[in-house]
Amino acid sequence: MEREGWRLSDKEWREWVEALLRAGKLVIAPVKENDLLLFRHVLMADEISVSDQGKAQWSPKEFLFPRSEPLLIYRLRGAEVDLEEPKADEREQVLVGLRPCDAAGLSRLDDIFLLEEQDPSYAQRKKHTTIVSLACDRAEPECFCTAVGGSPAGTQGSDLLLLPLDDGWILRVLTPKGKELVAGWAARWRPALAEDWDRTEERRSAVENSIQLSPLSAQWGTALEKSFGHPLWESLGQRCLGCGICAYVCPSCSCFDINDEGNSFCGTRCRSWDSCAFARFTLHASGHNPRPTQPSRYRQRVLHKFAYFPDQHEGRFMCVGCGRCLRLCPVGIDIHHTVERAASAASPEEERP
């Protein structure tokens, strides 16, 4: 693959980010707050926390798909109704320092919000967003990107990628949009040399090799579907508290709710994040609930991500292996482990993963 990139010092790429800020772009990047690494709007490039900090506490999906956002504003005048659409935010934003799993997560949101029917507010934000990812220097205990087709230096979903070296960085250009963001800078930067690229390759394979979890195969989708009625699901899901944290921290979870906030005179129709872990997610007004128990809801989460979604999206899992769901689950439910257990329980001995 053609590799285009520059060899930069820490100071050099921060100068470039400073210039982006001065040009009026919004910059969102990981910032260390107390003990947590969080995506924040930054005002200075020096606030950005990189190198060996692991992944941020939350995924950055909320900057493209907010936790809650207005879809429509309504006002009633007697029997008549006025509708107004919220103004689209057209400011350019640059997301800096996403781990490759988080960037891959955003490309899953593209699958949901851009492929068949365009979601106007997501499409608008995406159009004005450039993504500068940051390759990983080490794997955290919960990481399993390599098990779901990702890589510590993966490029999916990114426009530019920062690759760490011992004494600096390579800024790799991946898309025309990324190239545009560095326009004018190329003249003052040094192109990365073959040995620099080699060093990054070595680092990538070292991190990859440190991830011990075995790859999950898209072919297991059928086995997982077969596992639907297996009693194992009761024990796999019985610890689940239904708190929904896994969906909130997941870079690819995109299920949402729509509700009217307001009264019968005026208000806003809002879209907010939702989770299939909640009993009310599928509860009918009649009282019937197609997924009445917590294990049945946990099973839906796993099958949606590893069987149904891949079936509709060329084998791509709706999981990027960031492991946040495991890291933040109050009862330590491990989705990778679940997939292996369920798929092998449903397959005959010789086909077992």
Added chain:
Amino acid sequence: MSENPYRPHLMRIVDAIEETGDVRTLRLKFLEPEIASQLHWQAGQFGQFSIFGSGESVFTIANAPSRGGYIECTFRQMGKVTSGLRNLSVGQVVGFRGPYGNHFPIEEWRGRDLLFVGGGIGMAALHAPLQFALDHRDEFGEIVVLNGARAVADMVYKEEMKEWERATGVRVVRTVDPGGETPDWNGEVGLIPDVFERLRPEPDGRIVITCGPPVMLRFMLMALEKLSFKSEQVITTLENKMKCGIGQCGRCNVGRYLLCRQGPVFTWAQLKELPSDY
């Protein structure tokens, strides 16, 4: 026209029919007349109906496309949105977006006998295809409608049933659950699947279109099996919770399907392939 798929068309309530104590049919007309001529739907498709301040709710479009120019929905007052809708009167404005989803394969039913089996508010989902069949009466064979309710007072489309019966070759069977009858009740008494069995319909050349609560559906499928109906002859429409209607909110996902796009209409044969998440 707005590109925002969530912006509903505004519609005025022009008529309200009290079907039962808690079921009402509304007739809605578009405030922008040009929308009425642009909007095409097929029997079985649904819409998202907005009650501003209460939210949106999914109802099947109850009128057949052959009765166009307006939209009808039949709903039971149950939750927040349907209570909001129940509070509106003729002249007030609601929102509509759609049509969404697939539709009944009525083209494949030509020349066949049709048997509609509806339980409670489930009858609303059969209203559009039935109306279509009545409007194209000579294209179909015998039409039987089995309309069941818990009690006499809960029977929907009471007035319309008289009209259906007047058409040639149409038989309407009314039934209420045991204990739901009144002294002057002259219909059947029995659970819908039992009454269906008593009718002994010949499977040959017949299509069964059924909708009702999950428990009724389960026993209906057992009755159909007993009477040797093939799973391709039986068709239903699933009523999962939906929010977006355009395949994004994830709520109506059942197996490999999003019911708002690949559903809500399924044959029994297709249902057998689905996980039981409905």
